[in-house]
Amino acid sequence: MPPIISVQNLGKKYVLGHQSQERYTALRDVMTNGVKRFAHKLRHPLATSKSDPTREDFWALKDINFDIQQGDRVGIIGRNGAGKSTLLKILSRITEPTVGQIKISGRVASLLEVGTGFHPELTGRENIFLNGAILGMSKAEIKKRFDEIVAFAEVEKFLDTPVKRYSSGMYVRLAFAVAAHLEPEILIVDEVLAVGDAQFQKKCLGKMEEVGKQGRTVLFVSHNMAMISNLCQKGIVLDGGRLAFQGHISEAVMKYYQGANAPDEASRRFESDTAALLGSQLIGVGDALDVTIHDEFVVRMKYRIKQSIDGKCVPNFHFFSADGNYVFVAGAEGVLAMPPGDYFADCTIPANLLNEGAYFVGLGLTTYYDAARFDVEFFDRNALTFNVIDPMDERSNRYGYAGPVPGVVRPKLTWNISKDI
The missing domain is CATH 2.70.50.60 (abc- transporter (atp binding component) like domain)
Incomplete structure (x- = not known):
C-alpha cells in the first residue's frame, strides 16, 4: 500500500541577517557601493561574488526522508530548534521546501499555533464554514458536523463573536474541534494543545486516538513524552534539522533522551x-x-x-x-x-x-x-x-485526569476510607 505521506530529500534553508560592525551607513554609501558592484560585474562577468558577512545560510531541515502510512499515529520529537515546527509547516503547505519533495494523499487539517487557520475578523460560525470550504467540503457536509464541532469546543455563547475577541483557550478549543471533526485524512497538531486546560487536553487526546482508529493519520508534536507515548505508535526524532530516528514510539522516546543523557567515559x-x-x-x-x-x-x-x-x-x-x-x-x-x-x-x-x-x-x-x-x-x-x-485504562487511578502526574515514583498504596460516626 503506498504511503499517505512521502518525504524525499527534504530541506529548508533560511537566510539569516547579521548586523555589521558599522553602526551607520549613509544613503550615499549604499549608492556608491552598488555602483561599484555593478561596474565590477561588467568588467569581470565570470567572477564569483564574495560572500556577504552580514548574511548566513541556515538549514532548518536537511536530507529528511521518511514515509507515513494511512492510519499511523506519529509523534515528532526533538529539542527546541530541531526543526519540528518547520517540518509541520511544510507538510501543512504553509511554507515551501527549499529542496526535495513531499507527496501527500488526502486532505490535511493542521493546528500549529494560536491564530493559524482562522480569519480574526470573522465570527466563530463563519470560520467553521471557511475552514470546511478550504478542506474541500460542501456546505451540507459542514452543516452535518456543525453541532458536533460547537459542542466539542464549548463556545456556543460566542459563535457569532469575531474570533479576535476569543481568549487563547477558546481559540484553541474551536480550532481543534474544526480540525478534528471535518474528517481530514491527515490531522497535524503542534504543541498548541498545551494552551488548553487538563480536561480539554483529555478530550483532544481521546479525539485524536479516535481519529487514528478510524484509519486517519495523526502527526503530533509535544514535549510531553508521556502524552506522546500514550497517543502515538510511531515516532520521528529530529536533531539539528536532521532525521535522527524513525520507528516505534518508545524507541524514539529513548533515542531522544539518550541524546540528552549521553554518558561520558x-x-x-x-x-x-x-x-x-x-x-x-x-x-x-x-x-x-x-x-x-x-x-x-x-x-x-x-x-x-x-x-x-x-x-x-x-x-x-x-x-x-x-x-x-x-x-x-x-x-x-x-x-x-x-x-x-x-x-x-x-x-x-x-x-x-x-x-x-x-x-x-x-x-x-x-x-x-x-x-x-x-x-x-x-x-x-x-x-x-x-x-x-500508563495506558489510562480501567486499572488507572487517574479518575479521568489526562495531565502528567508529578513525581518519579507512583506506588499503588493501600487505602481505607471510612465514615466518621
Missing part, C-alpha cells in the same frame, strides 16, 4: 582485575523497550568474577529519570564470598512503582571488604533504558 568502566560486566537484559519489557505501569519486570545483569577475593562482590542497580536525576539505588542482599565464575543478578521491579516516563539503569558491582573499605569493580551508567507507559 568517566561513567563507564566495564571491568577490573577482579570482575567484568558481560551483559544485561530487561525481562518482561516489550521489544520496543516499553512496559505498562501495571506490570512488573526484571533487570538482569550477567557478570564474571575472575579470581577468588576476600570480600563480598555485591551487584547494585542505579535507576535514573529521563532528566538524569537519581530515582533510587538497589543493592543485592545476602551476598557471600563467591568463587570465580559467571553469574546472573536478577532484580524484580514491582508493578505500580515507577511513574510513567523514560528511565536509565546503571549496572555496577562493588566489592565490600569491611565497613570502611570497598572497591567499585565496574559501573555502566546507562547500560539499559526503558519507557513506562
Whole structure:
C-alpha cells in the first residue's frame, strides 16, 4: 500500500541577517557601493561574488526522508530548534521546501499555533464554514458536523463573536474541534494543545486516538513524552534539522533522551582485575523497550568474577529519570564470598512503582571488604533504558485526569476510607 505521506530529500534553508560592525551607513554609501558592484560585474562577468558577512545560510531541515502510512499515529520529537515546527509547516503547505519533495494523499487539517487557520475578523460560525470550504467540503457536509464541532469546543455563547475577541483557550478549543471533526485524512497538531486546560487536553487526546482508529493519520508534536507515548505508535526524532530516528514510539522516546543523557567515559568502566560486566537484559519489557505501569519486570545483569577475593562482590542497580536525576539505588542482599565464575543478578521491579516516563539503569558491582573499605569493580551508567507507559485504562487511578502526574515514583498504596460516626 503506498504511503499517505512521502518525504524525499527534504530541506529548508533560511537566510539569516547579521548586523555589521558599522553602526551607520549613509544613503550615499549604499549608492556608491552598488555602483561599484555593478561596474565590477561588467568588467569581470565570470567572477564569483564574495560572500556577504552580514548574511548566513541556515538549514532548518536537511536530507529528511521518511514515509507515513494511512492510519499511523506519529509523534515528532526533538529539542527546541530541531526543526519540528518547520517540518509541520511544510507538510501543512504553509511554507515551501527549499529542496526535495513531499507527496501527500488526502486532505490535511493542521493546528500549529494560536491564530493559524482562522480569519480574526470573522465570527466563530463563519470560520467553521471557511475552514470546511478550504478542506474541500460542501456546505451540507459542514452543516452535518456543525453541532458536533460547537459542542466539542464549548463556545456556543460566542459563535457569532469575531474570533479576535476569543481568549487563547477558546481559540484553541474551536480550532481543534474544526480540525478534528471535518474528517481530514491527515490531522497535524503542534504543541498548541498545551494552551488548553487538563480536561480539554483529555478530550483532544481521546479525539485524536479516535481519529487514528478510524484509519486517519495523526502527526503530533509535544514535549510531553508521556502524552506522546500514550497517543502515538510511531515516532520521528529530529536533531539539528536532521532525521535522527524513525520507528516505534518508545524507541524514539529513548533515542531522544539518550541524546540528552549521553554518558561520558568517566561513567563507564566495564571491568577490573577482579570482575567484568558481560551483559544485561530487561525481562518482561516489550521489544520496543516499553512496559505498562501495571506490570512488573526484571533487570538482569550477567557478570564474571575472575579470581577468588576476600570480600563480598555485591551487584547494585542505579535507576535514573529521563532528566538524569537519581530515582533510587538497589543493592543485592545476602551476598557471600563467591568463587570465580559467571553469574546472573536478577532484580524484580514491582508493578505500580515507577511513574510513567523514560528511565536509565546503571549496572555496577562493588566489592565490600569491611565497613570502611570497598572497591567499585565496574559501573555502566546507562547500560539499559526503558519507557513506562500508563495506558489510562480501567486499572488507572487517574479518575479521568489526562495531565502528567508529578513525581518519579507512583506506588499503588493501600487505602481505607471510612465514615466518621
